[in-house]
Amino acid sequence: MPVLHCCVGADYNSCTAPLHPNPRQLMYLRIPYQILAALSFVLCCEVACEIACGQQKPALVISEVGSIEGTVVYRADKARPWRFSRYYVKSAKSGLLAETIVGIHDRKLSLPNTKPQTVTMDQVNFQFTPETLAIRVGDSVRFTNSDKEVHSVRTSDTLNRFNITVPKGKEYVQRFPRGASFRPVVLGCAFHGAMRAWIYVFDHPYYALTKSDGKFELPGIPPGKYTLRMAHPAGKLKWEKEVTVVAGEATELTIEVSPDDLESNEKRPSRKPTTPNP
């Protein structure tokens, strides 16, 4: 086994120690080991970071997954006007519907969480803005107050119960460690009874919240049959359908909803035909 020379960095020629490769040769000999050590260090750091952050690299490549994408449209009915239409439908002609949650509703899709995110819900003009959010389990919401009045954020949700006051210009960050998918956390303000908001907390990444263009996209879904669900909590609209996802393909669809999809329709008791007396 070679012995490192004692005169590295000193006068090599005057040294009486046993002769071995000169310092320059030693330097070249060390380079591969230094590169190896550096690569090992980088690899260890990456693994440690992933463990610390709870991240895992996607197990599936693009060709092994599919997607669901499309648009949510509201079809108005003059005979049954939807009183929330003016808030969420910019154009009655196109019917493109904003603030709609679209997502997969299947328990088998429970997946490890990604790096937690923090999203903001403001309180402006005595209204939560936006009124609807979709997050993953472990994410946080930063509640802010842009009004001059004091607001609060409270919920009696059994999985995420809290009650906080948010004075003017202040903020409060609340983490959501648990969620119930399409059963949202319903929020209110203790000072202003008309203020309402909804936070959907998913245990998988396959959900979207539409903006004014009504569009949604759910990428990276493993192939299979799923229940695709749509919810518009402010307008009390619900819809769902079985959808098949194929590897390497985008399943496109337009979700059309109307007054027929109002939640209140579900609660009507079924009328059994009466049998006339003989």
Ligand SMILES: [Cu+2]
């Ligand atoms: Cu308030």
